[in-house]
Amino acid sequence: MESKSFEKIFSSVTFKDKSHRLVNLICEHIEGTISGKEDKVLSWNPPDNELQFWKDFLENGNEADFFKEILKRTTHTHNPKYVGHQVGVTAPITLLSGMLSNLLNNGMAVYEMGMSSNAIERIVADKICETVGYDSKSGGFLTSGGTLANLTALLSARKAKVEHDVWNEGHTKPLGIMVCEEAHYCVDRAAKIMGLGEKGIIKVPANKNFGMDVNKMEEYYRTSVSQGIQVFAIVGSAPSTATGAYDDLEAIQAFAQKYDLWFHVDGAHGGAAIFSEKYKHLLKGAEKSDSMVIDGHKMMLMPTITTALVFRNRIHANHTFSLDADYLLNETQEDEWYNSGRRTFECTKTMMCMHWYLLLKLYGEAVFDTYVTRQYDLAKDFAEMLLKEPDFEIATYPMSNILCFRYVNPNLSLKDLNELNAMVRQELLEEGDFYMVQTTIRGVHYLRTSLMNPFATVEHLKVLTNKIRSASEKLLQEIKQ
Ligand SMILES: Cc1ncc(COP(=O)(O)O)c(C=O)c1O
CATH class of the missing domain: 3.40.640.10 (Type I PLP-dependent aspartate aminotransferase-like (Major domain))
Structure with missing residues (x-):
């Protein structure tokens, strides 16, 4: 590599152009995810396919598409239907502090x-x-x-x-x-x-x-x-x-x-x-x-x-x-x-x-008060909603914004229910409409939500509940046949 290449690598003109394009992409992403225009939380791809994609991209991909592809192939925490792991939904301004930190090192x-x-x-x-x-x-x-x-x-x-x-x-x-x-x-x-x-x-x-x-x-x-x-x-x-x-x-x-x-x-x-x-x-x-x-x-x-x-x-x-x-x-x-x-x-x-x-x-500190209070309240509302549904059960009443629950059916054994809830979770993951995780506690398999997104509402959680119900009933029908 010639030392002249460093002039290219460190060119502020190139950086400005690329960063403006990325900022536009990020703004579209934020607007699209929060508003629900971008419907899917993630587009599921099995690990080996993903690996192959990035191997090919290194050889033949168009560099201009790199950030776009990353956005396409990741889990979108800004989507209100993201109810998965305990990962912060970043306030956009913190992207800028991150950028400056990366520059100054x-x-x-x-x-x-x-x-x-x-x-x-x-x-x-x-x-x-x-x-x-x-x-x-x-x-x-x-x-x-x-x-x-x-x-x-x-x-x-x-x-x-x-x-x-x-x-x-x-x-x-x-x-x-x-x-x-x-x-x-x-x-x-x-x-x-x-x-x-x-x-x-x-x-x-x-x-x-x-x-x-x-x-x-x-x-x-x-x-x-x-x-x-x-x-x-x-x-x-x-x-x-x-x-x-x-x-x-x-x-x-x-x-x-x-x-x-x-x-x-x-x-x-x-x-x-x-x-x-x-x-x-x-x-x-x-x-x-x-x-x-x-x-x-x-x-x-x-x-x-x-x-x-x-x-x-x-x-x-x-x-x-x-x-x-x-x-x-x-x-x-x-x-x-x-x-x-x-x-x-x-x-x-x-x-x-x-x-x-x-x-x-x-x-001000008020942002943390409002955010934590809203998310913890939402988990309680979700629990109240599930407590009214005879085909759902919660692991314990939520003290925070984490809620574990499962679909239940009196005709199924614990083992069958565990398998059913795990299958439903996998189906939802592959569909990509919601992102929710799972955990096993004292031998019982639960669906697990961390309500991290400040735009998630009880309405979103109603849709999620209905989706889980339909997926469970459909799977039960398929198993019966
Ligand atoms: C209670 C608790 N402690 C520690 C950790 C680990 O924190 P980190 O992921 O920042 O390493 C977690 C992560 O979920 C957690 O929930």
């Missing part, structure tokens, strides 16, 4: 490579701390995803609660973390990454509503201690992933206090409810947590990937990855809030703070 780890972004991140983290209910000792940062943030918080917990310097010297005795069996799998994964092993992830059973059975905490704690395990942390889900059930954070906090455990709140999905006047009560107890995670790219209208990890006492954030073991005795140590890489797992990260700051600047 200021990795933020050191202040010189992210002056504005380190300052902005500090403001965002302080705002979240204040809204959670932490005092002026608190602090935090943004990091690349809930999975990484939960792992980071648990590393902080180990450093704070385990006397032995595991970071420098490795484990000398078995350690453990308590969490509800319904928690997101990343907590289990974090424990395994930390070398705690299977016994080190102590799964407290869920109650009938799928929150942690707090009456069982004591029993599970004692059993682990009697096996020589030092339990150092307990995680509350706010909410858990499959059913969207919030754990009783106040009860977990009191338990953590009794046994001097680190109390971490995994609010990756529903931590955003701290902004909702109507639903912030679900997070009661979080204000006394040691740390808490909130994903911007779930219930806060931001693009993947941006997660806030906040600490009641920011000194823990500052020392998670430090080599210094006795930092708790050294609270006067300089903060260096402006060198974010000292506190984050990753070295380089995107300027993800811009999304938070921009939404706060343009729309």
Whole structure:
């Protein structure tokens, strides 16, 4: 490649032309999906066909069609009939902050490579701390995803609660973390990454509503201690992933206090409810947590990937990855809030703070209140609707915007119903009119909706319900024949 080619690659004229065309395409996409003009949420293509398409495209495709093809071949979260995974429906303005971050590539780890972004991140983290209910000792940062943030918080917990310097010297005795069996799998994964092993992830059973059975905490704690395990942390889900059930954070906090455990709140999905006047009560107890995670790219209208990890006492954030073991005795140590890489797992990260700051600047906190409240209300309306339908059953009354339900028929066994609901879901996926997911809980196969789209209404959900009913009845007829 000649060095002249770089002039072409970096030509602002070419960029302007291409970006204007893409912006037009994006605007058409946003208008088309939200208005329902673009009917399908996705155009299903089996994996091998998709692979072949992109292999061929690399050889023979027209470059001018690249973005168009991507739009055609993806799942459209802006379509109100997107009721699938817990993925944020991005506020269009955040596309621009993303673009600028990509241009500047200021990795933020050191202040010189992210002056504005380190300052902005500090403001965002302080705002979240204040809204959670932490005092002026608190602090935090943004990091690349809930999975990484939960792992980071648990590393902080180990450093704070385990006397032995595991970071420098490795484990000398078995350690453990308590969490509800319904928690997101990343907590289990974090424990395994930390070398705690299977016994080190102590799964407290869920109650009938799928929150942690707090009456069982004591029993599970004692059993682990009697096996020589030092339990150092307990995680509350706010909410858990499959059913969207919030754990009783106040009860977990009191338990953590009794046994001097680190109390971490995994609010990756529903931590955003701290902004909702109507639903912030679900997070009661979080204000006394040691740390808490909130994903911007779930219930806060931001693009993947941006997660806030906040600490009641920011000194823990500052020392998670430090080599210094006795930092708790050294609270006067300089903060260096402006060198974010000292506190984050990753070295380089995107300027993800811009999304938070921009939404706060343009729309204020009210946007998060309105959004979370609307979506949580909608799930309740959907549940009420399903409760009136004799051929539908819900797994549990929704506490958030996640609702699991299934088609039922008294003449079918559990096994047949499980198969039928899975077949209906596959049919809907391939049809592409709605996008909905599925999960199996306690042996029962449920259809699962996360009501993420701010334009989804009860009317859309009525259509979905009717579609599921017709598809189920048709499949039953076909099986009978
Ligand atoms: C409760 C909970 N915690 C953590 C995660 C993982 O977050 P991320 O996808 O940002 O890594 C999820 C993802 O759905 C979640 O629901």
